[in-house]
Amino acid sequence: MNNRNISFKKRLTLNVFREYRKTEISLHELQYLFWESTHRCNLECIHCGSDCKQNSIIPDMPASDFLQITEKIKTQYNPNDIMVVITGGEPLMRKDLEFCGTELTKQGYSWGMVTNGVLLTKQRLNSLLIAGLRSITVSLDGLEANHNWMRNKKCFGDVIKSIALLIEQDGLVFDIVTCVNQKNFTELNEIKELLINMGVKRWRLFTISPIGRAKSNPELLLTNHQLMDLLEFIKKTRQEKQIETNYECEGFVGKYEMEVREGYYFCRAGINIASVLLDGSISACPNIDIRYSQGNIYKNNFLDIWNNQFKIMRQRDWMKTGICEHCEVFKWCEGNGMHLRDFDSKNVLCCQYNMLNN
Amino acid sequence: MKNITIIKRRLLKKVLIIMGVCSAGLMASCAKYGTLVSTVYMNLKGTVRSKASTQIIEGIQVELRNSLSTPKALTNNSGVFSIISEINEFDNTVNLHISDIDGALNGSFLSKDTILTLSSDEKLAHIKENIEIRLQ
Numbered sequence: 001m002n003n004r005n006i007s008f009k010k011r012l013t014l015n016v017f018r019e020y021r022k023t024e025i026s027l028h029e030l031q032y033l034f035w036e037s038t039h040r041c042n043l044e045c046i047h048c049g050s051d052c053k054q055n056s057i058i059p060d061m062p063a064s065d066f067l068q069i070t071e072k073i074k075t076q077y078n079p080n081d082i083m084v085v086i087t088g089g090e091p092l093m094r095k096d097l098e099f100c101g102t103e104l105t106k107q108g109y110s111w112g113m114v115t116n117g118v119l120l121t122k123q124r125l126n127s128l129l130i131a132g133l134r135s136i137t138v139s140l141d142g143l144e145a146n147h148n149w150m151r152n153k154k155c156f157g158d159v160i161k162s163i164a165l166l167i168e169q170d171g172l173v174f175d176i177v178t179c180v181n182q183k184n185f186t187e188l189n190e191i192k193e194l195l196i197n198m199g200v201k202r203w204r205l206f207t208i209s210p211i212g213r214a215k216s217n218p219e220l221l222l223t224n225h226q227l228m229d230l231l232e233f234i235k236k237t238r239q240e241k242q243i244e245t246n247y248e249c250e251g252f253v254g255k256y257e258m259e260v261r262e263g264y265y266f267c268r269a270g271i272n273i274a275s276v277l278l279d280g281s282i283s284a285c286p287n288i289d290i291r292y293s294q295g296n297i298y299k300n301n302f303l304d305i306w307n308n309q310f311k312i313m314r315q316r317d318w319m320k321t322g323i324c325e326h327c328e329v330f331k332w333c334e335g336n337g338m339h340l341r342d343f344d345s346k347n348v349l350c351c352q353y354n355m356l357n358n
Numbered sequence: 359m360k361n362i363t364i365i366k367r368r369l370l371k372k373v374l375i376i377m378g379v380c381s382a383g384l385m386a387s388c389a390k391y392g393t394l395v396s397t398v399y400m401n402l403k404g405t406v407r408s409k410a411s412t413q414i415i416e417g418i419q420v421e422l423r424n425s426l427s428t429p430k431a432l433t434n435n436s437g438v439f440s441i442i443s444e445i446n447e448f449d450n451t452v453n454l455h456i457s458d459i460d461g462a463l464n465g466s467f468l469s470k471d472t473i474l475t476l477s478s479d480e481k482l483a484h485i486k487e488n489i490e491i492r493l494q
Contacts, residue, residue, distance in 0.1 A: 013377045020374060023367035027360070032392065085392045112393030135393040173394045201482065202394065244482060263379060273392075287391060 005255045005357070006329075014257070014332045017264045021334075025271050025314050030077055030306055032268070034275035035066050036286045037100070038089040043116055044152045047179055047214040061278055063100045069276060069302045070107055076303055079108035083135070086111060087286060089278075092119040098131040105132030112136055112173070117162035118155045125165055135173040137204075138162055142184035142191065149183060160198075167199045175202035177248075180230055181220045188233055196242050205234055206248045209340060210349050211287065224355040231356075234260040251340065251352035252333035269338040270294075270313025274306055282306075284313055289343040313338055322347035329353055375401075375442065398481055402441045402474070404489025406433045406456065408465065414438075415467065415493065417460040423453045451475050456491055467493035 006014070038060040041048075070084065084104050091097055091113045104111045112135030113128075120138075140159055141150040148154050166174045176195060180188070188205075195203055207227065208220045222230065231253060237245040238260070247253065247260040249267065257264050269284030277283055281293035282305045292312065295305035312318065319335030322345070327333070333353065335341065340349045406418045414437025421430045422441050431439045445452060457469040470493055480486045 009377075013374065013379065016370060016373055016377060017379070020367065020370040023363050023370060026363050027367065032395070034392065083393070083395045087391065110395075114391055114393055135395070137391075137393040175394055177391075201478075258379070285391070 006257070007255070010255070010257060014264060017266075018331060021266055024266075024268070028271050028306075028310070028314060029081070030073065030274055031082055031272040032274075033070070033073070033082055033084050034273070034286050035061075035084060035086050036088065036275060036277045037061060037066070037086050037091055037097075038094055039278055040093040041088060041090040041116075042093060042118055043090070043155065045116075045213075046150055046152055046217055047181070047208050047220050048212055058278055060094060061276075061280070063096050063103070065280070065297065066276055067100070067103050067107070069297055070104060070109060072302060074107060076307075080110070082109055084109045084111040085135075086113040088114075090116055090119065092124065098127050101128060101131030101133055110134045115139075115162075116151065116155070117159040118153075120162040120165065122165055125169065129169070129172065133172065136166065137175055137177055138166065139179070140176050140191070140195075141179050141181075143187050143194070146184040146187065150179065150181070163195075163198060163200065175204055176200055177204045177206055179206045179208050179220075180222065181208055182222070182226075183219060185222065185226055185230070188230070192237060192243065192245075200243060202244045202246075203237075204246050204248055205230065207250055207352075209250070209287070209337075211289075211339065224358055227352060227355050231256045231260050249337065251336040251350070252329060254329065254353050254356055256356070265333065267334065267337045270310035274302075274310075276302075282309075284310070285337075285339055287339045289339075289341070291343045292338070292341075318346070319348070321345075323351055323354055324348055327353075372442075398445060399484055400443060400445050400452075400476070400481065401485045402439075402443075402452070402454075402489060403485070403487045404439060404491060405437045406439065406491045406493060407437060408467070409492035409494045412492075415458075415464055417458075417464045418467070418493065419457050419459045420491075421455040421457070423455055445476075449476070454489075454491070456493065458493070470494075 039058050092115055101111055111132060114137045117138040138159065141147045144156040147156040166172065178191060207222055208214045210221060214220045231247060234245050234247050237243065246262060252265040253260060269288060273284050275283045275286045276297055277286060280296045280298040281290055282295040282297060282302060283293045294309040316334045319341060320330060324330055324335050336348050336351055342349050402422065406415050407413060408415055416433055416435045416437060418433045419430055420439040420441060421428055422443050429441050429443045431441045433439045451473050454472050454474060458467040472491060474486065474489060476486060
């Protein structure tokens with residue numbers, strides 16, 4: 001693959017950005033900590049990367065186990081510099097979510113949560129705000145029929161109600177995420193109008209990775225041409241400035257870099273991002289193959305692991321295999337998102353740059 | 359060695375911003391399936407003038423005081439300052455401390471504190487411009 005379609009100015013900036021990235025890797029300051037707090041979920045979404053169920057056989061992690069870790073992290077980091085993101089499963093399935101949030105706030109952390117929005121009532125939102133909730137992300141995967149198809153349940157109305165609640169709320173950062181697939185691809189304009197009319201300010205568009213349940217469902221994955229159309233749509237929507245729209249951190253997108261996101265592509269997994277998974281595993285983003293985990297909070301000291309492990313995510317030359325081996329943009333991309341790196345073959349499962357150039 | 363890397367990172371950030379990279383694009387903003395970080399980078403730009411003569415003043419120190427950091431900048435020979443800093447997403451105001459640190463050179467002025475209000479549009483655009491400060 002070549003980089004001829006990337007402008008000279010962009011290539012120049014990418015080279016400077018590469019040097020900047022090296023400093024971030026060298027410093028590897030923890031800035032973003034996921035907590036996979038539960039595998040229980042009120043939905044059974046067809047694209048779920050965690051394969052969560054309503055009655056997960058794996059018990060929730062006790063809040064105290066995670067809070068001990070965040071307390072220890074304070075010995076090295078200012079908690080004000082770290083965002084804790086509670087994820088799942090569906091975090092609202094936890095009855096002690098407010099307790100966890102309150103304790104994190106007392107420790108000095110900002111915290112947020114990712115939710116499907118179905119269980120978010122005004123009362124629950126108020127109690128979460130009292131517990132210090134600062135940021136929330138809600139999923140909306142299409143207009144009614146397609147959202148319900150993706151979520152495997154008639155829940156579109158509940159999500160819309162949740163979004164309306166969040167819009168009314170001051171002092172809370174929130175955004176909507178949409179997983180773009182074959183079905184909702186044609187209704188992106190209508191979704192955009194819906195969000196703008198509701199007063200939503202931020203919208204993040206995802207493409208679905210061939211991992212978890214999505215691996216066996218081709219309806220979820222975009223074609224090469226559709227990916228390009230999606231990026232054009234995001235670029236145009238950003239130019240309209242009616243809603244702040246971003247393509248997620250899925251991968252390097254060549255000439256679309258800086259056109260579809262705030263910054264250049266940079267997978268910060270293991271560099272600024274860590275996670276504590278449900279079984280105690282210490283990883284980076286929760287959707288990375290669990291076999292890439294670097295330790296376990298029940299066996300290891302979290303800070304020891306963060307400071308001394310994670311080498312496979314900080315030195316990514318080993319990713320130069322398969323289609324990455326001779327790719328000219330590897331120096332800027334460094335093998336795409338860590339979550340897209342197959343553990344067995346070590347090859348990349350999906351390359352957006354490749355898709356855009358074929 | 360670590361300090362050198364920190365300085366190098368700071369310089370590269372500045373270069374990237376000059377090259378057109380939005381400061382928010384240099385943060386670990388939101389990871390895959392994560393939430394937005396509740397801090398935001400702001401660029402504060404303005405001019406310092408003499409209250410009496412309305413002439414611009416060079417060499418005045420403008421210090422941003424907020425809970426995350428206290429970056430400083432000096433006004434240039436056009437009286438213009440520019441500060442780039444991370445602020446709390448929920449802060450709708452920031453405090454600026456303005457002081458004359460070069461003594462009689464460029465005139466003598468009293469220090470001043472001022473509170474700026476940030477609108478949600480300014481925070482979304484990551485910039486507040488045309489800040490006018492008058493010193494006595």
